[in-house]
Amino acid sequence: MNAPSVLRMLSAYVGKERFLKGVSLYLKDNMYGNTVTNDLWKGIAAATGRPQITNCYSTGLINSNALGFDVPKLMDSWIKKTGFPVVTVTETSTGIRVRQDRFLETGIAEEKDNETLWSIPLNILTQDAKGKPVVDRTTLLETREQYFPLDTSKTFKLNAGTNGIYRVLYISERLSKIAQEILKSDSCFTLEDKLGLVKDCMALSKAALMRLSSALNLIDAMRQEEEYLVWSTISKSLDDISSIWKDRTEIHEVLDEFCRSLFKPIVKKLGYDYSANDSMDITQLRTTAISHCVVAKDTDVVNELRRRFDHYMKTGDDSKIPADLESATYRVAVEYGGRDEYNAVKDIFQKSPTPSAKIGAMYDMALEH
Template sequence: MSLEDSASKFRLPTNVKPFHYDLTIRTDLDRFEFDGTVKIHLDVKEPTSKIVLNSDGLQLDNVYIRSDSSNEDHTPSDCSVNEKDKRVTFTFPATFEAGSKLELGIRFAGELKDGVIGYFKSSYEKDGQKKYYSLTQFEAAFARRAFPCWDEPALKATFDITLVSKADTVNLSNSAVISEETFSDESQSHASLKQAFPLLDNHWKITKFQTTPIMSSYIVAFANGPFEFTETTVHLTVSNKTVPLRVYATADIIHQTQFALDVTAKVLPLYEKFFDVPYPLPKLDTLAADLVGAMENWGLIIGHTSMMLLDPKKADMASKKRVATGQSHEIAHMWFGNITTMEWWDYLYLNEGFATLMGEVIAIEHSRSSDQIHHSSTDTWTALWRSIVNCLHIPSKLLVPAQIAFIFDALSYSKAASVLRMLSAYVGKERFLKGVSLYLKDNMYGNTVTNDLWKGIAAATGFDVPKLMDSWIKKTGFPVVTVTETSTGIRVRQDRFLETGIAEEKDNKTLWSIPLNILTQDANGKPVVDRTTLLETREQYFPLDTSKTFKLNAGTNGIYRVLYISERLSKIAQEILKSDSCFTLEDKLGLVKDCMALSKAALMRLSSALNLIDAMRQEEEYLVWSTISKSLDDISSIWKDRTEIHELLDEFCRSLFKPIVKKLGYDYSANDSIDITQLRTTAISHCAVAKDTDVVNELRRRFDHYMKTGDDSKIPADLESATYRVAVEYGGRDEYNAVKDIFQKSPTPSAKIGAMYDMALEH
């Protein structure tokens, strides 16, 4: 069987294609059930008497089909259900000719179950009573659990959505509300609803929404419940319109939604300007709810409370970063994924990789302000590819819908984002974004594959993008670049990098197109970067003056490690010590990451890596210390069972971080810069992990005060995790139960996450 035949087996037939849905759904939160009607308008592409679509767990009845060539309704002569593939096939007594249009009507019903996919229910407590709401999660293939549909990303359509619910609840969907009224038996316009839903009375209401743009089924969304909201508006310059923004939540947590709203107001106009493509919907809502992760439904983002909420009175910096990057990621999808969508799920990285790059790096970098989260793109960037050493190529060929859930991984997010970031740095960010804009405009409301993106970026830059990117997209892992020196230049060799060293010959066949970005110094000692040099062969010689400072991968944009001879690394350490060092912050972060990873892989002596870190003692940048902290944690974990080595590493860590604790202290001030706040947290936390007696005792004292009085004011939000960890590690059953109680009862996501993590640590 050919690959195409295999693919067709798992895809819906293309004899008909939907172009519009009239969808009405009634939600009964008292009975935990929903039902509805859908009229699906179809284009007939090939003569057929069979209609095949997706349905999963729904009761279907009252099925009819009507052709535009006659007013006669046809009912199916046969209906078969394929439980395995989640499909239903209707066979009709008439054959419908190519070029005709059909209206397929179906009544359906289902249960609102506990869960996190399809259309499901969730709960919260108010005044000691459990309250319920309903919401959707349709990615990747779960719209079929809410209504019968063509549930594939390429089968786009417009949607008219009507939600019927109890009158005291709130209805949300993708587009804006155009009418909302209480049901009335006397209303002529409600007669068809009464026929479809006989139990309706004046305790119910009907909410109608504007027609959506053409869109895939997986980004359709709706929700019903006792929601409240915070709101603002933002003016968008490209579309020249003012858009209302709201963040919805239940009453108990609505006070924690302001930060997500502020991020939305900052980022939405930024993206419209970047892409030069108007935001097409009349509003953008966000719902903080009980969901796994977050979902970029067009016009109605839904995300887990931990990703959307921030306590205005006590929020640590990690929580601010999580909300800012998470919301920015989902908003990026409004264009990249929603306006233009991957053709099938094996191109998921086009959605997720780009949203990760835009939302977690570029957008945050451009939206810094005194009242917003300061977040270095480099911090996220260097973290992105920690887990992709052995990642497969992208895209992975995907045929079976059941496999889709397994591709939401480091491959689609981290590796894809890292590759795109490297490309952006190589061609220039402005030209990269121009290429993305061309890509979006050329494929408006369509579906795409990898080469469509490369075509747009190539048109904006003049580069042969496929040639540059194919090895990174289609091959496994990434390289290590080994540098040897002569008096007149350097010889550079590339090999596939593994956490255990260089790959064996049989796994070391790939040749990447590597942007070397060689940093040298001019006659005045100023840094000069050659951004045009590519390493495309196994080895290559480059002339340069090795008596002066040089460094590969300037700016740490390339996805590769650089291995220097020990003498060069010593010279690099000496350059770092200079007050006017030619190395940027990004260079220093990359050097730390590379040296620690290479020593972990036994390609470099650990002492050489530690000497480099030792040269950074006078650094004041938080990001440098954060990178050092994470790298030392990785190394320490290797020697956890070698007590004498682990203790020496702890001693080294204490010598690095204890002076920072003494300088900055334990108390946080609103006048502190964000970098100082984060540096203080990192230093204290790392000293606690390294068993510094003074730090451990201070954190225990603060937690003891909380246990005796119930007053947590002596535990700043940014020290919650470190304090809970010390309490659990050095305390007894009482301390553990106190942290457990925080996890179960704390209203703030940051405290819950910190407590959960620290209870799970092995000590």
């Protein structure tokens, strides 16, 4: 288990101030001495007041002063056991039933490999009467399965802020409602929530625990998103899914069409030319969108990059091929051109003074031949 991720989860659960105070106590108590991991947990537990809690649940704001945290017990399963869980959420009109199982890329682990029970901070996000987000960070799932009262007629999401190291599997109806909330201009979901939702849905689809259509519907709801980090996560997730179906032409064509519908509007909005005034996010988003359109065989984008490479071949002027689009342009030249284009890219690999051009040319020649 990744240590920074575990500490981030613990910090979110006990609260940042208590976490830092606990680290300070740990350092003071063990100054110039040797320590073991449990000493850190004891320091953080001391900062929370030490009383023990089990499953204290509230749909309102947390009164953390009334709570204590059994930190060593909470952390043992995360640092001493292999893997991490998937949390499956089913609903009734009055609450949710939550179950934990060990998650594998191939799905839920078999019974013999599914014995670990984690202490899972559920971090349930709900909304108050005014529609403002409220996060309950007191609720722990410590058994295989447990019921929690909750108004399921309203928006809710587990693992608020995506601090917990686990996947969350919702029923398709809930995922549709989450997608509707994402569409709102005043959505209660943070950037971290959106990133976590995309990663969870695509990983669960890849593991055959969720229908791919449900995951794609969630991504479709994010097409107005402006944050590059979200698009980067979507891009990588779609690449992973596409690689699974690379031998199924009919499925690949549907995925390509979906990718074109997502990324081409971004290309139209941002264009092909880079400016010194562009933010890093805009620069990266433009490159990602154009590159995805090339992979998805968008005719307009392919033709534009071919036109730019043709200009280079005729004049030797590469000013119309921005450094950020070298790889995408060389790929188009090799994939859609003939022997002359291939030799031109090969020549770039052999003679270009810039490492980025060499790497792009080498990669694209290998990709297509």
